[in-house]
Amino acid sequence: VADPPPDPADPHPAGPHPGGLVDLAAVRAAADRIAGAVLRTPLLAAAAPMSTPDRPLWIKPESLQPTGAFKLRGATNAVRMLSAEQAARGVVAHSSGNHAQALAYAARAAGIAATLVIPDPAPAAKVAATEALGARVLRVPPARRAARVAELVAAEGLTEIPPYDDARVIAGQGTVGLEIVADLPDVDVVLVPISGGGLISGVAAAVTALRPGATVIGVQPELSGHAAQSLREGRRVAWDPGRTFRTAADALRVTQLGTLPWQHIRRLVGGIVTVTEAEIAGAVRSLAFAARLVAEPGGAVTTAAALYHGGQLPAGRTVAVLSGGNVDPRAWLDLLATGAAVTRPGG
Amino acid sequence: VADPPPDPADPHPAGPHPGGLVDLAAVRAAADRIAGAVLRTPLLAAAAPMSTPDRPLWIKPESLQPTGAFKLRGATNAVRMLSAEQAARGVVAHSSGNHAQALAYAARAAGIAATLVIPDPAPAAKVAATEALGARVLRVPPARRAARVAELVAAEGLTEIPPYDDARVIAGQGTVGLEIVADLPDVDVVLVPISGGGLISGVAAAVTALRPGATVIGVQPELSGHAAQSLREGRRVAWDPGRTFRTAADALRVTQLGTLPWQHIRRLVGGIVTVTEAEIAGAVRSLAFAARLVAEPGGAVTTAAALYHGGQLPAGRTVAVLSGGNVDPRAWLDLLATGAAVTRPGG
Numbered sequence: 001v002a003d004p005p006p007d008p009a010d011p012h013p014a015g016p017h018p019g020g021l022v023d024l025a026a027v028r029a030a031a032d033r034i035a036g037a038v039l040r041t042p043l044l045a046a047a048a049p050m051s052t053p054d055r056p057l058w059i060k061p062e063s064l065q066p067t068g069a070f071k072l073r074g075a076t077n078a079v080r081m082l083s084a085e086q087a088a089r090g091v092v093a094h095s096s097g098n099h100a101q102a103l104a105y106a107a108r109a110a111g112i113a114a115t116l117v118i119p120d121p122a123p124a125a126k127v128a129a130t131e132a133l134g135a136r137v138l139r140v141p142p143a144r145r146a147a148r149v150a151e152l153v154a155a156e157g158l159t160e161i162p163p164y165d166d167a168r169v170i171a172g173q174g175t176v177g178l179e180i181v182a183d184l185p186d187v188d189v190v191l192v193p194i195s196g197g198g199l200i201s202g203v204a205a206a207v208t209a210l211r212p213g214a215t216v217i218g219v220q221p222e223l224s225g226h227a228a229q230s231l232r233e234g235r236r237v238a239w240d241p242g243r244t245f246r247t248a249a250d251a252l253r254v255t256q257l258g259t260l261p262w263q264h265i266r267r268l269v270g271g272i273v274t275v276t277e278a279e280i281a282g283a284v285r286s287l288a289f290a291a292r293l294v295a296e297p298g299g300a301v302t303t304a305a306a307l308y309h310g311g312q313l314p315a316g317r318t319v320a321v322l323s324g325g326n327v328d329p330r331a332w333l334d335l336l337a338t339g340a341a342v343t344r345p346g347g
Numbered sequence: 348v349a350d351p352p353p354d355p356a357d358p359h360p361a362g363p364h365p366g367g368l369v370d371l372a373a374v375r376a377a378a379d380r381i382a383g384a385v386l387r388t389p390l391l392a393a394a395a396p397m398s399t400p401d402r403p404l405w406i407k408p409e410s411l412q413p414t415g416a417f418k419l420r421g422a423t424n425a426v427r428m429l430s431a432e433q434a435a436r437g438v439v440a441h442s443s444g445n446h447a448q449a450l451a452y453a454a455r456a457a458g459i460a461a462t463l464v465i466p467d468p469a470p471a472a473k474v475a476a477t478e479a480l481g482a483r484v485l486r487v488p489p490a491r492r493a494a495r496v497a498e499l500v501a502a503e504g505l506t507e508i509p510p511y512d513d514a515r516v517i518a519g520q521g522t523v524g525l526e527i528v529a530d531l532p533d534v535d536v537v538l539v540p541i542s543g544g545g546l547i548s549g550v551a552a553a554v555t556a557l558r559p560g561a562t563v564i565g566v567q568p569e570l571s572g573h574a575a576q577s578l579r580e581g582r583r584v585a586w587d588p589g590r591t592f593r594t595a596a597d598a599l600r601v602t603q604l605g606t607l608p609w610q611h612i613r614r615l616v617g618g619i620v621t622v623t624e625a626e627i628a629g630a631v632r633s634l635a636f637a638a639r640l641v642a643e644p645g646g647a648v649t650t651a652a653a654l655y656h657g658g659q660l661p662a663g664r665t666v667a668v669l670s671g672g673n674v675d676p677r678a679w680l681d682l683l684a685t686g687a688a689v690t691r692p693g694g
Contacts, residue, residue, distance in 0.1 A: 042389055045413055048479060063639045066392055132395060292410045292641040292672030325639030
């Protein structure tokens with residue numbers, strides 16, 4: 001892949017992010033570090049009609065991780081890279097979603113104290129789930145969350161583990177890509193959800209290094225298509241939260257790629273497809289009744305791309321990364337009901 | 348384990364079934380034979396509150412097999428044990444359920460012709476699914492099914508692959524037990540659904556040989572408790588189909604254990620627990636929203652036993668075998684709605 005032209009809005013215009021892109025060696029080291037602490041998920045062959053002769057389809061079900069999402073990989077890698085001194089002081093992050101539970105889980109497993117700064121109003125269930133994993137939870141007004149983390153870093157010497165804009169986290173997420181190529185060495189297309197961009201950055205680093213002929217494609221909801229627009233325009237754009245908030249894919253409501261993910265995506269990713277809310281619902285339903293998996297809407301976008309946007313994708317052996325399965329039961333059941341209405345446009 | 352007293356109703360009262368019980372060597376040979384053709388399922392650690400300090404719980408999700416149930420293991424082992432001459436003539440079975448699709452799938456993967464005798468009235472979806480796997484489907488009145496299979500064996504030289512009363516099939520199902528002990532060597536309790544008894548026979552053969560301290564416990568719906576009654580009374584009893592048909596666990600409506608499974612169960616199984624329909628619904632709901640798995644009601648009985656009948660089970664590290672995930676969407680969604688009402692009786 002030739003380097004794209006410099007991006008004038010990029011904070012690191014002279015080249016890669018300081019420290020460079022995450023490479024295959026870093027992902028392999030992460031795999032060794034997290035082995036046994038994270039589920040080695042299987043690759044599931046989808047049955048017809050999800051799978052077709054033109055596009056044999058496999059699902060990588062990260063929804064089966066102990067905390068229900070791939071986030072456990074990056075958090076575990078980051079926690080296990082701490083120095084003894086850092087580990088003794090503990091870690092901190094601001095998140096109310098899958099990263100909060102992943103970091104709490106990873107820290108507990110390593111015997112390290114975790115503090116999660118959760119913006120109010122936060123769902124009581126998410127606060128309780130994070131506290132149940134032994135983490136200290138501090139609730140703050142949303143506008144205060146980054147400042148509160150900075151205060152804790154300064155006052156208590158905590159180490160911040162960001163959800164995606166971090167080389168340790170990206171290397172951990174990249175183990176998904178290592179496992180895909182190990183299980184399906186002749187994979188042609190890997191579909192990965194994009195929110196802040198950590199998962200696809202790591203997966204692309206691993207897959208493009210191991211199998212240069214394969215294409216890694218990002219998937220976003222139409223209602224949160226900031227990365228698709230960024231790739232199209234060659235600059236890292238931000239969307240308004242009032243816009244991204246409309247998608248049912250709550251895990252994909254981040255409004256802008258991280259700077260380090262953006263460096264990976266512009267160099268390593270072959271394209272970004274967007275899917276409609278009706279297509280997401282259809283994919284959630286197909287995953288439930290044809291693959292027997294409970295997918296969160298954000299995790300189902302890749303299956304939606306395979307089912308409904310085949311014409312925009314390279315042909316061949318395709319893996320859809322199902323990134324998570326943490327759902328609100330009522331909302332998920334409602335989505336299943338609407339999913340019935342989606343029809344499939346040919347191959 | 349001391350041999351139990353002879354069973355007067357047993358067709359083989361002098362000792363074990365001709366050929367003896369399936370042993371660990373047979374299960375290990377099956378594992379080698381089916382490797383690569385069947386999913387090596389992971390063992391999933393359940394989160395609190397499904398898992399408790401007294402009973403840490405893992406789920407063995409056979410629902411993730413390509414045909415949605417463990418049946419693929421036994422069918423694949425049996426198909427791969429055929430002589431070249433038998434393979435050239437093809438296989439036959441009567442079934443309208445998970446065994447039909449498993450045999451069709453296993454035969455197609457081995458390049459062998461499969462005939463499935465399906466009793467009418469059969470759901471069109473099941474007939475279509477079996478035909479989509481390349482099998483010849485013959486529909487007959489229910490009373491004719493065994494005779495029709497016998498005719499095909501005589502007239503066409505087909506080899507019958509029964510769903511559970513068969514040492515090849517039992518050895519294949521036993522690979523579930525091998526994998527459980529490989530992933531959790533200090534397992535204490537293994538919970539297995541019982542219908543005709545093939546799955547628990549193979550699992551008990553493997554688990555009790557590899558870990559004599561572990562207890563294998565069967566689970567049935569109260570509405571289809573023929574095996575529980577058989578073990579209690581020391582004889583292989585049959586229930587009326589009009590009785591077993593009332594359970595939502597359609598995969599567990601078989602009315603009597605097979606003779607070979609009965610030999611295994613009376614010698615190797617530590618007990619059989621029965622669960623209510625409400626408990627099954629509660630387990631289906633817990634599996635969906637706490638483990639992110641779509642379980643068929645018959646597959647969820649083991650989780651129901653762990654959640655609601657802990658007092659009847661030995662304590663310790665427990666594995667619930669989730670045997671399948673093939674559901675009718677409408678019926679499954681209705682069951683999820685009723686599942687909310689079940690409360691958990693303590694530990």
